[in-house]
Amino acid sequence: MNAGRVAVVGMLVAAAVLVALVVLGGGSAHQYKLEFATAGQLVDDNSVAVGGRRVGSVKKIELTDDNRAQITVEIREPYAPLHAGTTAVVRGASLSGVANRYIALSPGPDSEPELDDGARIAQDETTSIVDLDQLFNTLDEPTRDGLTKVIQGFGDWYAGRGADGNASAKYFAPALSATRGLVQRLAADQDALKGLVRNTSKVVTALGEKGPVLTDLVANANTSLGAIADENQSLARALDLLPQTLRRGSTTFVNLRAALDDLDDLVAASKPATKNLAPFLRELAPLLREADPTITELARLIRTPGASNDFTDLMSDAPELARRADPGFKNSIQALNKSIPVLSFIRPYTPELVGWLRDFGQGAANYDANGHYARIAPAFNAFSYDAGTNQYLPVPDSQRKAGLPGGGVPGLTSGQQLIARCPGSATQAPSDGSAPYRDVSGNLDCDPRIAPPGP
Numbered sequence: 343m344n345a346g347r348v349a350v351v352g353m354l355v356a357a358a359v360l361v362a363l364v365v366l367g368g369g370s371a372h373q374y375k376l377e378f379a380t381a382g383q384l385v386d387d388n389s390v391a392v393g394g395r396r397v398g399s400v401k402k403i404e405l406t407d408d409n410r411a412q413i414t415v416e417i418r419e420p421y422a423p424l425h426a427g428t429t430a431v432v433r434g435a436s437l438s439g440v441a442n443r444y445i446a447l448s449p450g451p452d453s454e455p456e457l458d459d460g461a462r463i464a465q466d467e468t469t470s471i472v473d474l475d476q477l478f479n480t481l482d483e484p485t486r487d488g489l490t491k492v493i494q495g496f497g498d499w500y501a502g503r504g505a506d507g508n509a510s511a512k513y514f515a516p517a518l519s520a521t522r523g524l525v526q527r528l529a530a531d532q533d534a535l536k537g538l539v540r541n542t543s544k545v546v547t548a549l550g551e552k553g554p555v556l557t558d559l560v561a562n563a564n565t566s567l568g569a570i571a572d573e574n575q576s577l578a579r580a581l582d583l584l585p586q587t588l589r590r591g592s593t594t595f596v597n598l599r600a601a602l603d604d605l606d607d608l609v610a611a612s613k614p615a616t617k618n619l620a621p622f623l624r625e626l627a628p629l630l631r632e633a634d635p636t637i638t639e640l641a642r643l644i645r646t647p648g649a650s651n652d653f654t655d656l657m658s659d660a661p662e663l664a665r666r667a668d669p670g671f672k673n674s675i676q677a678l679n680k681s682i683p684v685l686s687f688i689r690p691y692t693p694e695l696v697g698w699l700r701d702f703g704q705g706a707a708n709y710d711a712n713g714h715y716a717r718i719a720p721a722f723n724a725f726s727y728d729a730g731t732n733q734y735l736p737v738p739d740s741q742r743k744a745g746l747p748g749g750g751v752p753g754l755t756s757g758q759q760l761i762a763r764c765p766g767s768a769t770q771a772p773s774d775g776s777a778p779y780r781d782v783s784g785n786l787d788c789d790p791r792i793a794p795p796g797p
Contacts, residue, residue: 370418370419373417374417375413376412376414377464378411378468379410380411382411382432382470384400384403384445392421392446394707396704396707397447398415398416417447424457425449425454426454427450429468429469431448431469432446432471433471501675503670503672505672506668506669507670509669513667516656523643527643531636537629537633538632538636725737763788763792763793764777764786765778766778767794770794771793778790
């Protein structure tokens with residue numbers, strides 16, 4: 343054998359080894375111990391992923407002496423060995439189950455030291471998943487009962503009011519805007535507002551000290567108003583006579599001018615009794631001055647010229663808001679009731695839908711320089727058109743392959759017909775030989791040679 347043939351044979355052997363490494367997975371695996379506060383309902387063989395791609399699996403779940411979860415994982419090369427600074431998070435693949443958890447790794451930078459096989463990643467570098475049940479378990483029994491009643495109360499409140507809710511929703515933004523304007527105006531002058539609060543507190547304190555007197559005043563006023571109500575006919579008669587009385591009173595007041603001189607003497611004699619009035623008025627004056635801007639802004643808030651720009655207009659629109667909200671709540675209830683049959687029909691297909699979402703995500707997890715990609719196997723000739731009935735009719739499996747050439751498939755010539763693929767042959771064969779799948783007896787009607795080329 344000459345040197346050229348030796349070189350050719352050597353190249354073929356090297357190529358075969360390279361293909362075997364690519365097809366069979368190549369490289370070794372490294373194990374690490376991850377410490378979590380809880381196992382997050384992980385089970386053996388759950389995935390370990392980097393960037394959404396499965397790079398390893400969970401091998402063992404143990405309990406440490408301090409009651410923490412120690413998860414032993416195995417990572418394949420070239421994603422291992424890991425470097426210092428690697429973090430791990432337990433995540434859920436979806437919200438539809440509790441057994442679909444996986445560990446998401448964020449590898450440390452290559453500039454950091456490599457971690458030895460069996461190295462431990464401490465709890466401060468890991469994060470456990472938090473389930474909704476854990477949140478509710480933090481509540482005590484009375485709180486959970488109260489929360490249940492609140493939710494049920496909301497249901498009773500909105501029952502039959504769906505149409506009203508829809509109609510009222512468009513008024514939420516204007517109402518919130520007006521409320522925000524009110525708060526901003528009240529908070530614009532903090533000093534005046536604080537002064538108003540302080541002086542109001544003094545007034546209320548003074549009134550509180552006169553509690554018995556105020557109580558007697560209210561009781562006497564109630565008695566007086568009751569007596570007036572009992573004499574409503576006499577009161578009506580008095581109102582009829584009031585104009586004449588006012589005219590005569592005017593004449594009397596004119597004649598009283600001469601008595602004003604005598605009134606001066608009365609005022610002078612009353613001064614000692616009003617000596618405490620002056621200090622009170624002096625303390626009241628600053629309050630009135632400081633309250634003036636606040637009261638002015640409050641007046642503008644309550645009544646401002648124009649349409650739909652003050653609190654009065656808001657209150658005027660409230661009945662119309664309630665009237666329009668009523669149909670919205672009713673329509674919402676009807677929509678929910680009509681959706682119940684649809685949801686009941688879809689509910690049995692939930693496992694298929696969840697499985698499709700899960701498998702589609704795994705199938706499209708592969709990526710190259712152009713990004714993620716997925717392999718799809720189309721099915722042809724599944725239906726035939728019947729011109730007489732103008733319908734598509736399903737074609738039996740045995741006839742769907744008619745007319746499809748087998749050219750390009752190893753072992754099949756262009757004149758042969760394409761036969762059924764074996765299960766799992768839509769992607770390259772895995773290294774463990776689990777696909778393409780043949781039953782135990784090997785009689786499954788499929789050809790394992792039909793598989794996509796490449797690794």
